[in-house]
Amino acid sequence: MTASPTQMVNLPRPKGRPVDLESAVIRFSGDSGDGMQLTGSQFTNTAALAGNDLVTFPDFPAEIRAPAGTLFGVSGFQLNFAAKSIYTPGDAPDVLVAMNPAALKVNLSDLKTGGILIINQDAFTPANLDKAGFTSNPLEDDSLNAYRLFAIDIGTQTERALAETGLSFKEVGRAKNFWTLGLLYYLYDRPLEYTLRFIEQKFKSKETIAEGNRLALKAGYLYGDVSEIFQETYEINSAQLEPGLYRNITGNQATAWGAIAAGQQAGLPLFYGSYPITPASDVLHELSRHKHFGVKTVQAEDEIAAVAATIGAAWTGQLAMTGSSGPGIALKGEAIGLAVAAELPLVVLNVQRAGPSTGMPTKTEQADLLQAMFGRNGESPVAIVAPQSPADCFEMMIEAFRLALGYMVPVIVLSDGYLANGSEPWKIPDVAALPKVKATFQTTPSDDFHPFQRDEDTLARVWPKIGSPGLEHRIGGLERSYETGHISYDPDNHQRMTEVRAKKIEGMARTIPDLKVYGSEQGGDILLLGWGSTFGAMRQATQIGREQGLDVSHAHLRYLNPFPRNLSELLHRFKRVIVPEMNTGQLLMLLRSRYLIPAEGLNKIEGKPFRVSEILSAIHGEKNKSRGQPW
Amino acid sequence: MTASPTQMVNLPRPKGRPVDLESAVIRFSGDSGDGMQLTGSQFTNTAALAGNDLVTFPDFPAEIRAPAGTLFGVSGFQLNFAAKSIYTPGDAPDVLVAMNPAALKVNLSDLKTGGILIINQDAFTPANLDKAGFTSNPLEDDSLNAYRLFAIDIGTQTERALAETGLSFKEVGRAKNFWTLGLLYYLYDRPLEYTLRFIEQKFKSKETIAEGNRLALKAGYLYGDVSEIFQETYEINSAQLEPGLYRNITGNQATAWGAIAAGQQAGLPLFYGSYPITPASDVLHELSRHKHFGVKTVQAEDEIAAVAATIGAAWTGQLAMTGSSGPGIALKGEAIGLAVAAELPLVVLNVQRAGPSTGMPTKTEQADLLQAMFGRNGESPVAIVAPQSPADCFEMMIEAFRLALGYMVPVIVLSDGYLANGSEPWKIPDVAALPKVKATFQTTPSDDFHPFQRDEDTLARVWPKIGSPGLEHRIGGLERSYETGHISYDPDNHQRMTEVRAKKIEGMARTIPDLKVYGSEQGGDILLLGWGSTFGAMRQATQIGREQGLDVSHAHLRYLNPFPRNLSELLHRFKRVIVPEMNTGQLLMLLRSRYLIPAEGLNKIEGKPFRVSEILSAIHGEKNKSRGQPW
């Protein structure tokens, strides 16, 4: 039943009226070689173009290409798309696609009871079943009874569809993912255009492969139509998003673009010094593609060299940024201290991953907050901000640079693996309305010039433009005299300088927005207070909780040092404060210490984001499997 | 008036009855080249041999040998010796020796009003006065009226005494410090024997220099007698110390010896990997002199290599220790995380100095507590202990190793520059009664062996002896399965392992002593709670406060993670808890967060220890110049 593409320009719409749904969660899973990340992002973009709100969660193995069929080689991509505002990739999939037994094994427990389970039965060979640790074939015993099982010979179907393309066996095998994608497009009544365009561009120089993929996609779609295996198909209308121009964006992409935008706003060249590390490397990759913005990227010999080069750039007046993940940030600690002492504007990006030590590099966590606060010798305060969603990385990067330049301090940005790789639709901001990022250089000599002269208001030291005649000066990591900028071991001066360094950070609070409450602004029973990538699950849980009649509210800190000025007052409006974190209680510790309130932790260290249900059950007062220590 | 040494074996005792004093504080100060550290330690040892209690505080410049006469080249040594128990080097000297104008300039403000000021007037040349920033000669204006001034031509006197020795001008100049020491021996009625013996040994091969120094010492002593410049001389009886054999010991020496003792107790070879850094280098120097105990020291290429080599040693069953100061500890953070993940027994010494960054390397501070707690990526708990006096370093090092080996975790020891270089008399402990340090190796295979098997009680993992047949295994920094010891990315397992790592530390609390209160054990108005080198000033202030009728008590934490089990209960017995720290409130933060009590900080970051008076005035409720932030 292969059909030529020309014949197939117009495909049939699903029969009968598709069932209208508010949202759906699909998880594609398969071997690393099965192309599930591609399948997921194709579905994502198609949904985005249809105006759905959506959140994605890619989850790949640590191995580059683990041996086929193994449990640790399973790669997954979950996608939640909806006709309403949503905030998480969904707790449990409505549809699970499992391309082999290992994928089934790893993912089945997450599938909703009664959920749709699409399986590539060709891969359920004895060898594969064995590798996945099955003692009997689940397609043949009763173990999948709780689900709506669709065991399809996807491999064979694809082969048949591509029989006349002349593609090799291996190449045909690779097209299975497009076949599956086609089937899901049918199930959710989606147009194929976006993916057809993608195939055309991607395989520009390999026309037979392009043709094969096109055929597979369409064959999968038609299989849905012809085989009539699905009793119903689904439709998910476009969401009521704010009007505007939208795009889909991942956290790492938004981070890179935010930095580029900050450079443009400040009129300064962006310098990025980094050493590759999962999950931060993509920021380096993305920035290195934007040299036309004057961006300079240096892939250094290690993380210390990366931050050191960046400090050199900062001193000489560049927009300076370094980035890594937790282990690399640990290595940068001593040098960040130098930037604190020398009072240099430096943005340090930490795309957090699960630790300690090498930990679980591809898994997410937010356990580096206290490292950011205290991971250096001496009293060494820095500012800390944390984006709360993939797109928010854009804005928070600009904020980070605004603070760094405005106060001449290092600013640490805490992203994480979940934000970094996850994506969401983003309403493209009005470029003209982007916040200003201002660099104030001193370029001409003054009588009393010294390099630690300060702005009275911000306490920021001057930023002499290196190379300007008459401003020659020497700085460094030894303590400086407040008065002269020379090295000083004077006791009172050290006290004073320590206070100045702290006050600069505290003073920023005047320029950051007050914290807003979603829910009962005037106060109430429960405040959920969080930071970083837990935003989505917390917001969703709060919405549901309120719908259920609970007096629960949500506030999310994007500024962690300093805190917004209204935080103390706000906390005291609520009877209980619950702090969900993917760590053992790090923000919790700061809050309790600072405000002496009996805030409670809701803590999870599983290398994966909170489910909405986990937060909901905490709101309902159910005992959680893990409760945070105060610290 | 030179006299031959044979003539002078018996020197006259001071005329008249010396005035009996309870204690005295002397500060020797001069140029780096003036030998003030030597003078101070000679007086110290002589006082120690006489049975005085004493505390010393050497304070040297950052420069190796700063140019003569400059302010930053001034070197000081303060010594408090007493007929009673004392805990600090004294707030303000009773006697200040200033060998040149710079020394006077730097130190005068500390001298008690009415105090004795001994000045080497030969050094008060226009050039030197100028270098020290004097616009007029203080010996000639009225600026020293508030003190009992003894301006002596020490240089000339020494020259005269040594005229016939044949020593060069330079050599004669160097003997000035012995002359001055002799004068002070006269003033405090001390025998010369100890120093004469020292000279004999030290200058064994340089007899003319030995002779010169002997002559200078005696000449200074006789000058006191003959010139009759002092209206009275002083006597300080021996203190009521616990009976026993005593020696004088510095913190760094006690640290090294404690580690050696731990090795002997455990029957394991000690391995010390380090990279030189002020003020920790002396531990490396001291340990490298004790190879006959099987101690191996490796001066590595940097701090990361030092901790890495030490981790290698720990893995293979050595008593493993690495040491540095704050900036070096920052560099070690990532590797310490590996020891946390691989669950290896590792002692990490941090001899803290003033930061941030290079800061003030020769000045003391205790601002690395939170770095010790949190200075790594991920949830990465370690144990932390802190000695409270120079001699206490001995005991706390043994404790550190006991905990490391008993629980298979890294233990950080927080010393500081003040402890490291300061000294006190130490009652030599009964070696037979030293605490046990036990290494439990697995050396033979068991059926279910894997490297992350645990002791049920302590949760310590096994310590397989590398090289044993049948125990071959692989470990590393990736997350491990609790059940099998293999790499695991399982969410629940990560949660469990995170908890296990925390519980090991918490569990230690069962084996550490309860915190004791000095003062009102049942509770009362004020508890002073501290840690580390603030012990002396806090204890003295508490004593005085109680004598003044205040209900003030003192407790001192030698275990910072975990805290002693009775801490919570104990804190709640007091109306106010004041936490003096040489930082901006680091212990304070941990206490407030953990126990939600409104503990108050008393914070000082001046690169030098608290004065007793500063703590006293805080007890009296006076407003302090610096009050800690909660954090």
Place this chain on the structure above:
Amino acid sequence: MVAVTKKDFQTDQEVRWCPGCGDYAILASVQRVMPTLGIPKEKIIFISGIGCSSRFPYYMNTYGFHTIHGRAPAIATGVKVSNPELSVWVITGDGDALSIGGNHLIHALRRNINIKILMFNNRIYGLTKGQYSPTSEPGKKTKSTPMGSIDQPFTPLSVALGANASFVARSVDREAKHLEMVLKRAAEHKGTAFVEIFQNCNVFNDGAFLHFTTKGTKADTQLHIQHGKPLLFGADKQRGIRLGGLHSLTPEVVTLGENGVTERDILVYDETDTSGTLPFLLSKLEPPVAPIPLGVFRAIERPTYDEGVNAQVADAQNKSPDASIEKLLKGGDTWVVS
């Protein structure tokens, strides 16, 4: 009880390299060489950093430590100094050894600590999915260098010789026999042995070494160094390397029989050359100008660090056989309070 077969050195861990990765061949060679060394397997230690190559210890049924990025030589130093009787092997990659770990590498070589360092050079960062490494050829387009890299790469062997390495050798993943010869020589050497092994990363840098590993042409593109033998290569050993003259240390590739060249003109190799100049010269040769030299470049004797440390300790212990804490604490100035 000496393990005697390759099998004894295999673990039950599933190997997690990409299918086709050159690491498999190296693993097989190492597993074949180990039983021939006469060292019980419990006395063999594999220590690695981070990278694809650094997963190696999991697949060796010996003691193994998969540490952190770049620090394996330093960790191995602690292991060897503490346990001179163990046979300590470091497994590292071009990024692990020469980028983040460069300093530990050169210091291990300088100190001549008796460990064996096998560096798998695939000229790319494998584990982090394909950024250029310090051995990538200039102009390399990778994810982090979309316009091509601008760094000049290291020649790893030159770096090692600059650090005065006492043993320096090179082989290729695909040349099992040659590789095993080199591994044995490394094992026999007393001191730090540095072995560069060209390793194909078929995912991110496929074919990087094809220009001198291809069956048909490799005789002309590989120069097999043999101690005491002239530096000849080519299918019929008709080509060779000679010095440019008494005033030039520039080597020339010549053909026997052409322009009067005879075998007597060809440089005779001496792996024990003390100054290290000869191996340094050879380390600079590479295609297309010259064949790629493979084999043992240098093998000299000099004191090892671990022996030195342990000798001093033994010496001190001999001199103070009665060391005791009691004596330590009571030494020097003491006084009695009664």
Place this chain on the structure above:
Amino acid sequence: MVAVTKKDFQTDQEVRWCPGCGDYAILASVQRVMPTLGIPKEKIIFISGIGCSSRFPYYMNTYGFHTIHGRAPAIATGVKVSNPELSVWVITGDGDALSIGGNHLIHALRRNINIKILMFNNRIYGLTKGQYSPTSEPGKKTKSTPMGSIDQPFTPLSVALGANASFVARSVDREAKHLEMVLKRAAEHKGTAFVEIFQNCNVFNDGAFLHFTTKGTKADTQLHIQHGKPLLFGADKQRGIRLGGLHSLTPEVVTLGENGVTERDILVYDETDTSGTLPFLLSKLEPPVAPIPLGVFRAIERPTYDEGVNAQVADAQNKSPDASIEKLLKGGDTWVVS
């Protein structure tokens, strides 16, 4: 406005080295050379790590940054890449450069970033009061090595050549004229210049270089390298260095006129030798076997890192002159919600 005298380069900071320290002489030489370079002093940057030597920037009336231990070459890399128009000088010690900072040093040399690295080699850690350094002679007794050090030291120039440094030179604190010549050559070089300067630490390692700096004997113990000239030394230039033969790269010290040796036998120096073998050979010479070579060992041209980075940026900007955030954000797949 070019500063023209030594005085223009002096600061009002009191110099904090020990009286008699060799650092003073080097400072004076640098201050004398600077005005001759024709570079305005505000375009000159001194960056140092930590150590006695690293206090240097405080005494130069230029821009200066006294950073952290070992990281100066990396910080300088950021400075130079961002500001190709600045003249960037790194001041470092043997510990700062070769111990903690070894990796940054070799990577700077490999990349050939256009900075000048002056390493003051006193073969000791000065600032931390006298521990042995990676250049201390074996057996050195110091506070941390009371029984003598057991490490084999680095030869700094060999390390630099191993990293393929494009400019390598050596001079001595006491030889002001020679030192100034070398500094000028370093300034003129395009690429990383590595200059080792022997510096006497009269407090912790006094006289370390006396065996070849003593007035009476130094003609016989110093070999002044000159490009294009034979390697001759001695008061009357009667001694020289020749190659051991066509099969040996071992150098020999010979005397003209003895055993039929004539000037024609003497190696003629070529600082542009591309393979680096000749300077490598020379870097291994030292007393008492041979004189200590001083001067410019190597000076070759190869692309610099800073040029490369900036050329790519310029190139990209030329190709996309209309880059804008607007375009960036709106590029790729977008959709309108209305």
